[in-house]
Amino acid sequence: MAAGPAEEGTRIDGRRERGRSSHKRIVAAMMDLIEGGDLMPSAARVAEEAGVGLRTVFRHFDDMDSLYREISRIVADRIWPVITAPYADPDWRANVRDLTRRRARVFETMLPFRLAANIKRYQSPFLMGQYAQVVTMERDLVLRLLPAGVRSDRYQVEALCAALSFQNWRAIRQDQGLSVEDAAGVALHMVEALIGTIHG
Structure with missing residues (x-):
């Protein structure tokens, strides 16, 4: 029936x-x-x-790329509120310090997933494209906090971007074996040393 x-x-x-x-x-x-x-x-x-x-x-x-795509969306949902929260201080130095503290939270959340993606990205057009997008976004988020006079100093900009990069966080956490708290302190120390030499 x-x-x-x-x-x-x-x-x-x-x-x-x-x-x-x-x-x-x-x-x-x-x-x-x-x-x-x-x-x-x-x-x-x-x-x-x-x-x-x-x-x-x-x-x-259909393939593992689609699984990584789904995971990327979930991780992005976790970190996006931290990334997009407004900066309230009129002093750009204070905002860069705030960004440094945010990066510690964001990078630690992302750490295992970015390490996994780094292993696979040379075999995955999706992961390779995503890597380029994330690196560009991380750089842009630093640049938008800097006054025009500071952005004109190429070496200062590149040094700040390096100090605030995921690769730096990975090295501090993995290669140097620091705890999350100590790694955050080292990253902030590096940024403080850099912005302390900038006039503007």
């Missing part, structure tokens, strides 16, 4: 709900693995962590 319209609709809605649930579990599993230190989780590992079949992973994400 054929199902009626109501029963068929319920069946379709159930499939959609299961699909949404699987999608969320796959994304959460990938993010948990990366945050846990597995920077190159395989699709099979993601499927195991999510408690779904391997075919389910590929049914929701």
Whole structure:
């Protein structure tokens, strides 16, 4: 006996709900693995962590790039309020200090995901393009806080951008092995030393 319209609709809605649930579990599993230190989780590992079949992973994400795209959106949602919060102080130096403190929070949130993306970006047009966009945005966010006279000093600008870069944060945290608190203190010390030499 054929199902009626109501029963068929319920069946379709159930499939959609299961699909949404699987999608969320796959994304959460990938993010948990990366945050846990597995920077190159395989699709099979993601499927195991999510408690779904391997075919389910590929049914929701045609390739791993689409999974990274989804993760990038979630991470961006986490950090965007910090990035876009207004700067209230009329003194540009105070605002650069504020930016330095914000960068510590933002970069620490991003750290495992950017490390994972860095491993894959040479094989991924999406991740390579995203990397270029993020580096440009990070630089622009520094430049917009600087007065015109300061922006005209190329070496000062480049030194500030380097001190406030993700690569600097990664080096302090990973290569030097500093805690989040100490790394934030070192980054602020570097910025203070630089802006202390700037007249304007």
